[in-house]
Amino acid sequence: MTSSPKIQVMDVSKTFKLGGEDFVALDHVSIDIADREFVTVVGPSGCGKTTLMNILAGLEEPSSGRALVDGKPVEGPGPERGVIFQQYALFPWLSVRKNVEFGLETAGVGRRERHEVAEKYIAMVGLEQFADALPKMLSGGMRQRCAIARAYAVNPSILLMDEPFGALDALTRVRLQEQLLETWSQDRRTVVFITHDVDEAVFLANRVVVMAARPGRIFTTIDVPAVTRDEAFRMSDQYAHLRNQVWSAVHHQS
Amino acid sequence: MSLVGVGADAPATPDARQKAGTKRRPPSITLLNTASIVFGIALWWGLSLAGFKLPTPPEVVKSAVRLLSDGTLEGDILASLRRVLTGFVLGTALAIPVGFLMGWYTIARALIEPWVQFFRTIPPLAIIPLAIVLLGIEETPKIFVIFLAAFLACVISTFQGVVNVDKTLINAARVLGAKDGRIFLKVVIPASTPFILVGMRVGLGSAWATLVAAELIAAQEGLGYRMQAAQLYYDLPTIFVGLITIGVLGLLMDRLLLFAERRLTGWQERR
Ligand SMILES: Nc1ncnc2c1ncn2[C@@H]1O[C@H](COP(=O)(O)OP(=O)(O)OP(=O)(O)O)[C@@H](O)[C@H]1O
Ligand SMILES: [Mg+2]
Numbered sequence: 001m002t003s004s005p006k007i008q009v010m011d012v013s014k015t016f017k018l019g020g021e022d023f024v025a026l027d028h029v030s031i032d033i034a035d036r037e038f039v040t041v042v043g044p045s046g047c048g049k050t051t052l053m054n055i056l057a058g059l060e061e062p063s064s065g066r067a068l069v070d071g072k073p074v075e076g077p078g079p080e081r082g083v084i085f086q087q088y089a090l091f092p093w094l095s096v097r098k099n100v101e102f103g104l105e106t107a108g109v110g111r112r113e114r115h116e117v118a119e120k121y122i123a124m125v126g127l128e129q130f131a132d133a134l135p136k137m138l139s140g141g142m143r144q145r146c147a148i149a150r151a152y153a154v155n156p157s158i159l160l161m162d163e164p165f166g167a168l169d170a171l172t173r174v175r176l177q178e179q180l181l182e183t184w185s186q187d188r189r190t191v192v193f194i195t196h197d198v199d200e201a202v203f204l205a206n207r208v209v210v211m212a213a214r215p216g217r218i219f220t221t222i223d224v225p226a227v228t229r230d231e232a233f234r235m236s237d238q239y240a241h242l243r244n245q246v247w248s249a250v251h252h253q254s
Numbered sequence: 255m256s257l258v259g260v261g262a263d264a265p266a267t268p269d270a271r272q273k274a275g276t277k278r279r280p281p282s283i284t285l286l287n288t289a290s291i292v293f294g295i296a297l298w299w300g301l302s303l304a305g306f307k308l309p310t311p312p313e314v315v316k317s318a319v320r321l322l323s324d325g326t327l328e329g330d331i332l333a334s335l336r337r338v339l340t341g342f343v344l345g346t347a348l349a350i351p352v353g354f355l356m357g358w359y360t361i362a363r364a365l366i367e368p369w370v371q372f373f374r375t376i377p378p379l380a381i382i383p384l385a386i387v388l389l390g391i392e393e394t395p396k397i398f399v400i401f402l403a404a405f406l407a408c409v410i411s412t413f414q415g416v417v418n419v420d421k422t423l424i425n426a427a428r429v430l431g432a433k434d435g436r437i438f439l440k441v442v443i444p445a446s447t448p449f450i451l452v453g454m455r456v457g458l459g460s461a462w463a464t465l466v467a468a469e470l471i472a473a474q475e476g477l478g479y480r481m482q483a484a485q486l487y488y489d490l491p492t493i494f495v496g497l498i499t500i501g502v503l504g505l506l507m508d509r510l511l512l513f514a515e516r517r518l519t520g521w522q523e524r525r
Pocket of ligand 1 (some may be wrong): 016024025044045047
């Protein structure tokens, strides 16, 4: 028995009305993503990465085609698909702890359990000392970590991440990348990770999806061998080779 | 010479900087406020002594003491406060749900907005003649006019608040499993609180500003009525007492709301 893909994007197109004209943001996009796969998506600005993620998240509907999760059509957002937005989207009036507890409270989880789960994920992202701080007191990297903890707390089987580390400095970014891989290697969620950064795409992925713009489509996909992601990998020829491959796919789209 | 100059200058530099720093530090705000008020009163006093038709500060104080000791001022303050607060509370209590409706449901907005925009262009005072004819000369028309002023000021800003709620925050709540009801309670309401509080402050200002005119409608007491009555007898000190009382009470209530605003919206990032 072969297990069916976790996520199936079947011939999905999305058009927006722009000043009376149809603008094709996604043009017949199809892709299968296996359970526990870590897929990164790269492509030029405006190629429809966010649109694709919004469709998977259930925040937007495809104009044609279908998106399936666990074999069922996506109908609206659901807590089994955690989303980490590029702009953090923390609730500014809630403390870190309350932000992390938001999804649990929505699900009707009792106070004590909520507290325990929040504690666990706040610790995971290293924000224990800031559990009761408001988002305005956090740095960009800390906000991002809080957003990650918030998404993890509802224990989604899929994580959709839209350029989550885009606004961070190189050092913080590398730290969070390693942390993300570490947790992923423990709990093996299915991850769809959008990025602008070719290095990041190669370092994190099992598979890199390269998209092209006008119209938004999948240009090619590049598999990354399952080797340990560490500094040695970053320095390896294999890594350099894959980077070049992805780089030319992104920059020499004809 | 130049060497000596440098030598003499060098150790002096930090010292000089410190002095400049002390000089540049602005004097305390409270001090300036007080100085400004004292100066204003002195100017007023000077003008009244110089022959302008103004009562002197001591005359005003004397009048205030007289009005306080026979209970007139207290009665007036109570009557006016009751009107303003009743109108204001009713106005904002209606404005907030209506503003939310307008912001949340396009249909409600389309139905309500033309009326709000239309009545906003009419100064509440211009409603007074109509209010008298329709509602008589009791408390109702006075409170109604104040209510209208507070309502119109607050409804627009509540509506703006709801419309301006960051779409990403709503999406963030949705992907965490929240449905409309919870999104409304836990995202829309807190996110628009700053707008609502600004609306309440503006509404209170309008309510207070409408008071005196509203009390022209056959009132028996109230600060506006008292000033009206005093006008008939050229009783300038009493008019001054009325004006100052209105100003001070208005300021106090505004500070109270400002305090609430600080407490409730401290999460905002101030630019
Ligand atoms: N709501 C919308 N209405 C109209 N056009 C839209 C809308 N959302 C996206 N688009 C258009 O669809 C195209 C793809 O947008 P999308 O945000 O998915 O790009 P992206 O790949 O995420 O780009 P970036 O890397 O800059 O974030 C863009 O050209 C954008 O103008
Ligand atoms: Mg995007």
